[in-house]
Amino acid sequence: MKKPVILVVNDDGIDAPGIKALIDMMLPLGDVTVVAPDSPQSGMGHAITIGKPLRLDKVHIYPGVEMYKCSGTPVDCVKLAVNKIFKGKKPDLCVSGINHGLNNSINVIYSGTMSAAVEGAIESIPSVGFSLDDFGYDADFSPLKPIVQAVARQVLANSLPVGTLLNVNFPKAEKIKGIKICRQANAKWAEEFDERQDPYKRNYYWLTGVFQNNDQGEDTDVYALEQGFASVVPVQFDMTAHHAIQTLNTWNFDV
Numbered sequence: 221m222k223k224p225v226i227l228v229v230n231d232d233g234i235d236a237p238g239i240k241a242l243i244d245m246m247l248p249l250g251d252v253t254v255v256a257p258d259s260p261q262s263g264m265g266h267a268i269t270i271g272k273p274l275r276l277d278k279v280h281i282y283p284g285v286e287m288y289k290c291s292g293t294p295v296d297c298v299k300l301a302v303n304k305i306f307k308g309k310k311p312d313l314c315v316s317g318i319n320h321g322l323n324n325s326i327n328v329i330y331s332g333t334m335s336a337a338v339e340g341a342i343e344s345i346p347s348v349g350f351s352l353d354d355f356g357y358d359a360d361f362s363p364l365k366p367i368v369q370a371v372a373r374q375v376l377a378n379s380l381p382v383g384t385l386l387n388v389n390f391p392k393a394e395k396i397k398g399i400k401i402c403r404q405a406n407a408k409w410a411e412e413f414d415e416r417q418d419p420y421k422r423n424y425y426w427l428t429g430v431f432q433n434n435d436q437g438e439d440t441d442v443y444a445l446e447q448g449f450a451s452v453v454p455v456q457f458d459m460t461a462h463h464a465i466q467t468l469n470t471w472n473f474d475v
Contacts, residue, residue, distance in 0.1 A: 264293045347386070
């Protein structure tokens with residue numbers, strides 16, 4: 221049987237340990253092609269490059285793996301992969317990560333990791349984003365392997381509903397208890413800007429904040445992670461608030 225074709229992308233950059241771990245996990249499952257930013261792109265969300273040219277260069281980092289570094293964003297990586305590397309043919313699976321740091325709850329909005337997976341889904345490619353609650357360069361991804369591979373196998377076998385992708389997050393733990401299918405928690409960052417001055421007495425700012433969970437539900441990604449489980453949230457890129465349409469239809473828009 222023909223091996224599945226798997227596109228691996230990320231937002232931490234082509235040299236990040238997380239993408240190396242994800243490549244190793246995908247190699248037993250199919251033929252792997254990697255397209256990743258040439259530098260870290262965390263927090264880029266669904267940004268694309270439109271005001272300057274993009275570079276796409278083949279690199280040789282891991283033996284036997286076709287790899288490219290891209291000067292653009294994580295979404296640019298997926299777009300270039302589909303249009304220039306696969307030449308319009310779609311891979312069987314797009315996996316993004318493994319991100320250094322969680323992308324649960326509201327973080328999915330800002331995440332370059334998840335936006336790359338969203339772009340895969342927009343291109344009708346079954347897509348999954350993986351993230352670990354560990355920002356360390358020496359993060360241990362080995363406990364994630366059975367679940368990452370199980371999720372990938374299930375998506376390859378069953379595909380995903382149209383317009384849907386998966387957001388998978390892992391707690392930092394020596395052993396993951398299992399998988400919980402969840403909803404996105406109602407949680408956000410209470411942000412502050414730390415104001416400082418440079419040697420020329422000009423103000424500059426560092427974004428800081430505290431993560432606040434306003435959701436006490438036991439079916440959320442935040443709760444699952446706190447209990448030592450991997451959270452799996454189905455995500456859609458149709459952002460229509462369908463529940464609000466009926467309300468808006470009662471408004472008087474006469475001018």
